[in-house]
């Protein structure tokens with residue numbers, strides 16, 4: 192029994208030394224293009240989903256469906272640079288966003304699976320170690336964040352013409 196425990200301890204120690212040499216010795220590649228096993232990808236997505244679901248607790252404003260909210264959100268969506276990475280109705284994403292890893296999703300394909308509180312939390316706080324910025328840190332107020340959320344929830348039904356009309360006069364950063 193003692194021998195077994197000693198063996199387990201020794202193996203643990205060897206494992207730690209090998210891992211330290213691998214990571215601190217520079218053998219691990221931090222390249223955005225480095226191969227990522229499917230299992231790691233799916234674990235990271237599960238961690239992200241669970242974390243957002245647990246943290247997203249802010250109460251949703253009653254006027255979230257009002258057209259004025261949605262249209263104000265459209266303006267912010269363009270003015271704050273969301274289209275640069277995610278694209279939008281009739282607006283393409285910047286080519287460089289294809290070099291981000293993980294790559295920014297086309298938001299109209301995900302918003303139906305997210306609650307308003309979850310969208311609010313993500314846009315407010317960002318997602319660590321991805322290109323998704325915290326817009327609270329970028330100076331966007333909670334009230335404006337809710338306008339962005341109001342727009343996001345309607346995004347799958349917003350036509351290119353509507354978006355163009357709602358964002359007339361707004362310039363991209």
Ligand code: HEC
Nearest residue numbers: 271272273276291293294295301313314318321322323324
């Ligand atoms: C610099 C690029 C960049 C900008 C600018 C950006 N995002 Fe993102 N965003 C990302 C990336 C990358 C992800 C994916 C993160 C991941 O896979 O975990 C993401 C994820 C998201 C998600 C979560 C999607 C999901 O699957 O649940 C939402 C919502 C979102 N962004 C909204 C916005 C909004 C709204 C803005 C503007 C206020 C914005 N983003 C600006 C890069 C960006």
